[in-house]
Amino acid sequence: MVHKKAGALALAAALMLSTSAFAQDKRVVTWNADYDPIPLAATEALIADFEAANPEIDVQLTNFDHEGYKNAIRNFLTADPPDLANWYAANRMRPFVEAGLFADISDVWANNGLTESLASSVLSSTIDGKQYAIPYTYYQWGIYYNRDAYAAAGVTPPGPEGVSWADFLANCEKFKAAGIDCVTTGSVAKWPVAGIFDYLSLRTNGYQFHADLAGGKISWTSPEARAVFAEFGKLQPFVTENHAAIDWQDAAAIFTQGKAAHYVMGNFAVGVFKEGGMTNDNLGFMVFPEITPGIARAEEAPTDTVHLTSGAQNPDDAKLLLAYIASAEAQTKWNAAVGQLPTNSGSTVDAADPFLSAGFASLSSATGGIAQFWDRDADAEYASLGMDGFQQFLVQPEELEAILERLEQARLRLFPQ
Amino acid sequence: MANATDTVAAAPMPRAASRWNQRKLAPWLFLAPGLFMFAVYVLWPIVQSISLSFYDWNGLYNRDGEFTGRFIGLQNYRELGTDPAFEVSLWNNLKWLVLYMLALPIGLFLSIFLNQTVRGIRLYKSLFFFPFVISQVVVGLIFAWFYAPNFGLFYLLTEWITGDGTAILADPDLVTYGIIAAGLWPQIAYVMILYLTGLNNVAPDQIEAARLDGAKGWKMLWYVVLPQLRPATFIAVIVTVIGALRSFDLVSIMTSGGPFGSSRVLSFYMYEMALGEIGLRMGYGAAIAVVLFAIMMIFISGFIWKMWRDETQR
Numbered sequence: 001m002v003h004k005k006a007g008a009l010a011l012a013a014a015l016m017l018s019t020s021a022f023a024q025d026k027r028v029v030t031w032n033a034d035y036d037p038i039p040l041a042a043t044e045a046l047i048a049d050f051e052a053a054n055p056e057i058d059v060q061l062t063n064f065d066h067e068g069y070k071n072a073i074r075n076f077l078t079a080d081p082p083d084l085a086n087w088y089a090a091n092r093m094r095p096f097v098e099a100g101l102f103a104d105i106s107d108v109w110a111n112n113g114l115t116e117s118l119a120s121s122v123l124s125s126t127i128d129g130k131q132y133a134i135p136y137t138y139y140q141w142g143i144y145y146n147r148d149a150y151a152a153a154g155v156t157p158p159g160p161e162g163v164s165w166a167d168f169l170a171n172c173e174k175f176k177a178a179g180i181d182c183v184t185t186g187s188v189a190k191w192p193v194a195g196i197f198d199y200l201s202l203r204t205n206g207y208q209f210h211a212d213l214a215g216g217k218i219s220w221t222s223p224e225a226r227a228v229f230a231e232f233g234k235l236q237p238f239v240t241e242n243h244a245a246i247d248w249q250d251a252a253a254i255f256t257q258g259k260a261a262h263y264v265m266g267n268f269a270v271g272v273f274k275e276g277g278m279t280n281d282n283l284g285f286m287v288f289p290e291i292t293p294g295i296a297r298a299e300e301a302p303t304d305t306v307h308l309t310s311g312a313q314n315p316d317d318a319k320l321l322l323a324y325i326a327s328a329e330a331q332t333k334w335n336a337a338v339g340q341l342p343t344n345s346g347s348t349v350d351a352a353d354p355f356l357s358a359g360f361a362s363l364s365s366a367t368g369g370i371a372q373f374w375d376r377d378a379d380a381e382y383a384s385l386g387m388d389g390f391q392q393f394l395v396q397p398e399e400l401e402a403i404l405e406r407l408e409q410a411r412l413r414l415f416p417q
Numbered sequence: 418m419a420n421a422t423d424t425v426a427a428a429p430m431p432r433a434a435s436r437w438n439q440r441k442l443a444p445w446l447f448l449a450p451g452l453f454m455f456a457v458y459v460l461w462p463i464v465q466s467i468s469l470s471f472y473d474w475n476g477l478y479n480r481d482g483e484f485t486g487r488f489i490g491l492q493n494y495r496e497l498g499t500d501p502a503f504e505v506s507l508w509n510n511l512k513w514l515v516l517y518m519l520a521l522p523i524g525l526f527l528s529i530f531l532n533q534t535v536r537g538i539r540l541y542k543s544l545f546f547f548p549f550v551i552s553q554v555v556v557g558l559i560f561a562w563f564y565a566p567n568f569g570l571f572y573l574l575t576e577w578i579t580g581d582g583t584a585i586l587a588d589p590d591l592v593t594y595g596i597i598a599a600g601l602w603p604q605i606a607y608v609m610i611l612y613l614t615g616l617n618n619v620a621p622d623q624i625e626a627a628r629l630d631g632a633k634g635w636k637m638l639w640y641v642v643l644p645q646l647r648p649a650t651f652i653a654v655i656v657t658v659i660g661a662l663r664s665f666d667l668v669s670i671m672t673s674g675g676p677f678g679s680s681r682v683l684s685f686y687m688y689e690m691a692l693g694e695i696g697l698r699m700g701y702g703a704a705i706a707v708v709l710f711a712i713m714m715i716f717i718s719g720f721i722w723k724m725w726r727d728e729t730q731r
Binding site for chain 1: 475476477478479480482485496499501502564565566567582584585586587589672673675676677678689692697698
């Protein structure tokens with residue numbers, strides 16, 4: 001016992017010595033994040049590069065468990081704020097901005113020409129004309145398809161130009177006849193159905209409609225909203241039955257086994273598909289088909305961001321690091337390691353990865369705009385009520401009127417007209 | 418002499434005072450740690466929840482540590498009245514309360530069945546008791562797989578019998594019953610063990626006397642055994658009611674309240690609204706908690722009243 005105690009004391013003393021030694025000759029930037037192992041390694045490499053270029057700065061990253069972070073950030077921003085904190089763009093950062101916990105970093109944007117290089121993310125980083133976020137990565141959504149399922153049903157796989165919506169639905173009939181689910185999803189966590197709804201909404205009425213609907217400016221009983229549900233209704237019979245009790249990963253298994261042909265998902269699912277045995281040969285990607293002709297194509301690409309906190313101890317050096325995170329070379333390297341897309345238009349992606357290349361091409365040519373995702377563009381509670389409605393419609397399409405009525409009531413309550 | 422009487426008269430005084438101290442003060446001293454804990458961890462949170470339910474607050478303090486909530490009076494409660502999700506949760510709580518009571522007769526039946534002396538009965542008893550020992554989370558996972566579409570045993574059974582598999586957890590009308598069935602499994606084991614210990618205390622001479630008088634079967638159970646099991650029944654009802662009202666873990670593990678909120682119960686809806694990633698409406702969550710507390714209070718005061726009556730009658 002005595003030895004253990006003495007050892008612990010010595011260890012504690014040594015730790016204190018070493019940290020104070022660091023503090024003496026280096027300026028410290030603290031950064032709280034919630035990375036999984038692969039992005040964590042990429043971030044540590046990014047920090048090493050930054051420290052090599054700025055030897056007088058020491059970046060101390062504190063990594064949290066992903067789920068725990070959502071609650072932890074609410075405590076540490078008030079109690080013990082780090083200099084930098086990870087969070088998400090658009091409406092998800094709004095509560096922290098409005099409570100004055102995230103700092104205005106418009107100067108970082110202006111001084112580094114970020115409005116040009118991060119042009120696609122200006123809107124999602126801005127609240128009331130000021131920038132509060134540095135976006136460093138996003139990933140595309142779209143339709144992943146299983147070529148083996150196409151072969152089994154005798155349907156011609158789509159070419160690089162994709163298919164039309166009418167052909168897509170006609171193909172769904174053929175898949176159904178062959179006993180294959182045309183579209184699969186697992187909606188226990190609800191957000192996967194929001195992906196499908198968002199695309200139908202973006203393709204039927206365009207980006208502005210999506211933004212206004214998420215912002216509570218459009219009535220759920222309007223003809224435009226009904227038009228989206230009309231398209232949703234055409235797709236509904238072809239979606240995997242019982243999806244409401246299936247996790248999205250379990251639905252990925254249905255997809256990889258060839259029991260389903262399409263999966264409307266984000267690019268992060270490619271790793272899961274490949275673990276399930278798919279390869280670049282039988283896994284395909286296409287953008288969601290056009291529904292209303294002539295509408296500028298908008299895409300979904302949820303963006304991850306870093307923020308300067310209002311309680312930062314060392315804001316000057318933290319801004320240096322933010323500028324570095326925004327730079328093209330840092331984003332190229334980070335995203336290459338993680339397998340996502342850089343937000344800086346000067347960055348490059350690995351040409352050997354067909355899904356990243358396709359995503360980069362699809363996002364950079366999306367003239368309609370970049371949506372964040374239903375649950376990031378809409379207020380949290382409104383988003384949740386909406387997703388309840390989308391899920392219910394996929395299970396009980398006959399309840400459409402009741403669903404629309406309920407959503408409209410929620411809209412009038414949350415956004416008093 | 419005057420001095421002497423003074424000292425004699427003065428002597429019992431401190432002794433009386435100290436006896437008074439012992440009689441009056443000592444119980445409070447012994448109660449103090451418990452009372453302190455009860456006040457800090459039970460009473461204070463209740464007061465705080467009730468006061469919070471009159472505010473609109475997203476759980477954040479600003480940089481200066483100031484509370485950012487806004488007083489809105491009874492607005493949260495008014496909103497509860499028109500909230501369809503709240504209504505669904507309330508009905509589901511009622512279903513839980515009623516169906517959870519099935520644990521009592523089934524647990525009684527099992528305990529009577531197991532209350533015999535045959536070889537290896539201890540093993541059978543522990544096997545029946547097993548579900549209560551494992552965590553609710555594990556129970557939830559086991560049943561979620563049991564019900565799982567496409568590969569779950571229950572799904573395959575219904576598919577084999579009816580030709581079309583039933584995915585209980587995907588069906589808004591069946592999902593709550595599916596979760597209650599999962600909850601009953603450990604609850605029955607709990608009630609069973611309560612009755613088993615109760616059966617140990619049933620007086621054998623009364624049973625014998627009843628037998629001599631010709632009582633058997635249902636009559637024996639109803640008029641002789643059950644009255645002697647009253648203390649066990651009382652405890653079993655309490656733990657079952659409380660178990661039904663605080664059903665959170667199974668809902669959270671098995672469905673997260675879905676599909677589209679049809680399996681929500683009050684405790685889960687409160688969590689979703691106040692602490693879940695999508696809610697953060699502390700005031701509204703507190704209002705739900707207050708309603709749940711009021712429902713629990715009906716039962717709790719009933720129990721306290723009964724215990725009080727039993728104590729004073731003695």
